[in-house]
Amino acid sequence: MRQLLRFGLVGASGVGVNLAVFSTALWADAGYQAAAVAAFLVAVSHNFYWNARWTFRLLAQTNKRMFTRYLWFVGISAVCLLLNLRVLSMLIDDWRLPPVAAQIGAVVVVGFVNFWLQARMTFRGAAPALANSDKAVDNG
Numbered sequence: 001m002r003q004l005l006r007f008g009l010v011g012a013s014g015v016g017v018n019l020a021v022f023s024t025a026l027w028a029d030a031g032y033q034a035a036a037v038a039a040f041l042v043a044v045s046h047n048f049y050w051n052a053r054w055t056f057r058l059l060a061q062t063n064k065r066m067f068t069r070y071l072w073f074v075g076i077s078a079v080c081l082l083l084n085l086r087v088l089s090m091l092i093d094d095w096r097l098p099p100v101a102a103q104i105g106a107v108v109v110v111g112f113v114n115f116w117l118q119a120r121m122t123f124r125g126a127a128p129a130l131a132n133s134d135k136a137v138d139n140g
Contacts, residue, residue: 006055018043072122
């Protein structure tokens, strides 16, 4: 349960990072899709770092193993970005929501998919180390 809570807190802070970058890019006259990609690139690195270090406590991993996990994290996140862009386009173009409100909606919808995939693929096998120190359950 602790992992789920921590993953959620990291995700919430990542939404803040995402929205800050997204809003800044819009302010700089970037289109909403370019702004969403920029927001993704910054937020995905932020989220990986904090999930690896705090949520799943992957402190003793080799650099090669951490890089492999990072590639998985980015790959899954990239698939989720494509889904996010589709949802974002629908909310803006079809439903006529303001871009920031649409981005919040898209991030929330896609966030559930992202959590499920990341917990089962990127961070699979990380739970036993956390379980030893925090008595968390293995969700892998």
